[in-house]
């Protein structure tokens with residue numbers, strides 16, 4: 001049975017990847033952070049009692065800021081594959097917390113790579129690199145496009161990209177970068193733009209929210225569907241030779257387009273609800289990301305199927321269903337309105 005370690009297993013991608021690997025018969029180990037409240041909602045449905053002799057999912061406390069812990073953990077698990085998905089992943093927040101972002105999203109990767117080396121294990125290593133590394137380089141962007149990051153987050157990811165390549169070249173490690181363009185799902189964090197929009201659509205439809213405060217609506221993004229992208233990550237580690245790959249749909253949409261698709265699906269007009277708020281602007285914006293994933297299609301047979309309009313419908317439906325489950329009866333509506341305005 002193959003063993004995999006996933007950092008960031010409690011995040012959007014980590015949860016889908018854990019599902020995929022379990023479905024393929026892997027034993028899956030996940031790194032989770034100690035938190036004062038539960039932070040495992042995305043993987044609770046996969047949880048198995050570790051006393052169960054057939055359990056194949058195991059969670060371990062750890063943090064990318066704690067290198068010694070990573071060495072011990074890698075030595076004891078001895079995984080065949082390591083997926084480094086953990087990061088402070090919010091671009092806007094990286095301007096508020098640049099040093100923390102550098103420590104987790106940048107240095108965290110070299111701590112993990114060094115832990116692989118120090119533990120003396122032979123494994124394949126996946127680094128969650130990002131289209132944000134291209135930043136101001138004009139589209140379409142592929143594996144040969146110059147990096148020009150526009151945020152502390154993007155700069156930290158460039159560091160992780162190069163250190164991953166360096167460990168491949170210096171130590172012969174099977175280490176790859178997946179350069180993934182934006183990918184979303186009903187499990188997307190609530191403060192990323194697509195989920196912020198689809199949650200708001202559900203709440204506006206239910207009458208518990210009126211306004212949606214937004215920043216730059218002109219930004220162009222290449223939005224795909226997260227479950228398809230984790231399949232691409234896995235394929236990268238099954239290749240004969242290690243190499244870096246872009247995963248993207250190749251189809252551009254603006255934030256305004258996404259608003260239109262999401263609100264239309266619920267029979268609403270976004271213009272009646274969206275209010276500009278400069279707090280959601282970034283000091284330096286990434287204007288346009290449109291990926292060219294032809295290398296992944298050629299080498300790995302990977303191709304994105306879901307496009308932004310369908311994605312918006314999937315996410316709106318999921319948020320409407322989630323709100324119904326949550327039940328609106330007991331909600332203090334003025335309080336909810338105040339919270340949604342503040343978030």
Ligand code: NDP
Pocket residue numbers: 007008009010011012013014031032033035039062063064065084085086087088089090104108128129130131179180181182183184189
């Ligand atoms: P999320 O923000 O949903 O998940 C991030 C994960 O990292 C969470 O599990 C979080 O734990 C964990 N984490 C954060 N800091 C630390 C730390 N110091 N030590 C250990 N774990 C930590 O991200 P996504 O799932 O969307 O993305 C996965 C990866 O892919 C990230 O590295 C992201 O930067 C990158 N990426 C994402 C893209 C996207 O469109 N989704 C595109 C390109 C790259 P907790 O739950 O406790 O907060």
Ligand code: GDR
Pocket residue numbers: 089090091092129130131132180181182183191192193194196213214215216217219220221255280281282285286
């Ligand atoms: P991004 O995603 O920065 O591309 O990073 P995000 O959804 O945060 O922003 C996309 C675009 O929408 C604009 N925008 C807003 N964004 C947010 N969050 N909130 C708003 O109110 C808002 N209004 C407009 C932004 O300015 C931006 O142009 C994501 C993350 O998952 C990264 O970890 C990943 O590496 C990249 O995608 C690829």
